[in-house]
Amino acid sequence: xxxxxxxxxLLPWIVATAFVAGIVHVxxxxxxxxxxxxxxxxxxxxxxxxxPPTQGGVTLLDGDAGAAPLPFEDPAMAEGACLFDLSKxxxxxxxxxxxxxxxxxxxxxxAGRIFHAMTDHSAIKGKIDIVVGDAKQIGALETxxxxxxxxxxVRLTSPTRRGFVLIRSLAKRDSDRPxxxxxxxxxxxxxxxxxxx
Amino acid sequence: MLxxxxxxxxxxxxxxxAVMIAGLALGLLATSLTxxxxxxxxxxRVGPWIAWPQNGGADIDPYARAALAKRGEAPLGRDxxxxxxARSDSDGGALDxxxxxxxxxxxxxxxxxxxxxxxxxxxxxxxxxxxxxLTSSDILRNDDGAFEIAVARATRPGNWLSPxxxxxxxxxxxxxxxxxxxxxxxxxxxxxxIVKRDCA
Numbered sequence: 369x370x371x372x373x374x375x376x377x378l379l380p381w382i383v384a385t386a387f388v389a390g391i392v393h394v395x396x397x398x399x400x401x402x403x404x405x406x407x408x409x410x411x412x413x414x415x416x417x418x419x420p421p422t423q424g425g426v427t428l429l430d431g432d433a434g435a436a437p438l439p440f441e442d443p444a445m446a447e448g449a450c451l452f453d454l455s456k457x458x459x460x461x462x463x464x465x466x467x468x469x470x471x472x473x474x475x476x477x478x479a480g481r482i483f484h485a486m487t488d489h490s491a492i493k494g495k496i497d498i499v500v501g502d503a504k505q506i507g508a509l510e511t512x513x514x515x516x517x518x519x520x521x522v523r524l525t526s527p528t529r530r531g532f533v534l535i536r537s538l539a540k541r542d543s544d545r546p547x548x549x550x551x552x553x554x555x556x557x558x559x560x561x562x563x564x565x
Numbered sequence: 566m567l568x569x570x571x572x573x574x575x576x577x578x579x580x581x582x583a584v585m586i587a588g589l590a591l592g593l594l595a596t597s598l599t600x601x602x603x604x605x606x607x608x609x610r611v612g613p614w615i616a617w618p619q620n621g622g623a624d625i626d627p628y629a630r631a632a633l634a635k636r637g638e639a640p641l642g643r644d645x646x647x648x649x650x651a652r653s654d655s656d657g658g659a660l661d662x663x664x665x666x667x668x669x670x671x672x673x674x675x676x677x678x679x680x681x682x683x684x685x686x687x688x689x690x691x692x693x694x695x696x697x698x699l700t701s702s703d704i705l706r707n708d709d710g711a712f713e714i715a716v717a718r719a720t721r722p723g724n725w726l727s728p729x730x731x732x733x734x735x736x737x738x739x740x741x742x743x744x745x746x747x748x749x750x751x752x753x754x755x756x757x758x759i760v761k762r763d764c765a
Binding site: 398480 | 591592632633636644689
């Protein structure tokens with residue numbers, strides 16, 4: 369009779385252990401995007417430091433030159449990335465598409481969420497023109513517009529100030545790779561300040 | 566010593582400390598195990614192929630975000646495409662670089678697709694300078710439009726992918742701009758079959 373009594377005494381401690389374990393589990397999962405040392409943003413920042421950007425401000429991620437910075441990327445894609453920090457101003461991404469070749473832009477927040485993704489199919493008149501800002505910056509742009517001409521750009525609100533845009537351009541064949549790379553080079557990312565009142 | 570510590574008045578403190586340490590260890594272990602297993606909930610499984618459609622959407626859950634951050638991945642956007650990974654053949658056996666496999670039709674509809682090999686950690690496998698990936702544009706098809714892909718170390722005529730010296734590898738099928746309904750169940754017959762041939 370001694371054994372069950374003792375384990376009954378331990379029961380609250382076991383419940384407490386499970387409770388602490390549950391809290392630690394949930395907190396560590398929620399914290400992971402903030403503390404992971406080698407997340408996509410950190411890897412791209414390293415790549416951006418190692419290689420000079422193109423004229424348009426895009427860091428080319430060339431898988432041929434050693435290890436590609438991001439895992440599980442398609443080797444058939446020529447890729448580039450633009451890192452942004454909205455505290456330095458808004459980001460404008462421009463590209464032109466030919467309607468035949470796949471080019472995809474995905475907008476990733478610092479917390480690992482894709483807040484917008486598009487392909488050349490959603491280009492307007494063969495052009496992609498996107499402005500990324502935080503809620504305040506986009507709000508300021510919109511009040512400015514009240515008097516100005518209609519805008520053709522797409523405006524995105526980023527949930528975090530830091531993040532990146534990933535550009536993927538498909539090389540349909542091996543011989544198509546230089547052209548695919550050229551399409552990534554033709555994308556421009558520029559930081560700009562909103563017009564002052 | 567321990568016996569005495571547990572009998573004295575500060576036994577409660579010892580137990581509380583033990584609870585804290587055990588809870589911390591168990592909680593971190595649970596996190597490590599769940600993140601290693603996949604990307605949280607919402608996997609789309611079709612035969613040996615697995616995709617995680619919510620990784621590319623704005624409705625991504627905290628488990629998937631944590632797993633992506635830990636691995637340093639930037640997934641495809643949901644509107645851009647969907648990546649399927651196969652770690653086993655159609656009979657459920659793990660993929661082994663010493664064996665030869667055939668991948669046969671059909672493929673779900675997509676504007677473009679690519680099929681390549683990668684290490685389990687996601688580094689694409691390159692074979693001696695040649696690009697180790699097949700796309701919907703450069704694949705060789707039979708007269709009736711069907712195709713067959715050989716995965717083998719030794720050279721094969723036709724569509725061929727090589728795992729090189731790697732023993733463990735995964736197959737990655739990427740469907741770009743696919744109308745595939747991710748909420749529906751799909752029959753394994755609508756996805757490519759991975760058939761094991763002989764092993765060296």
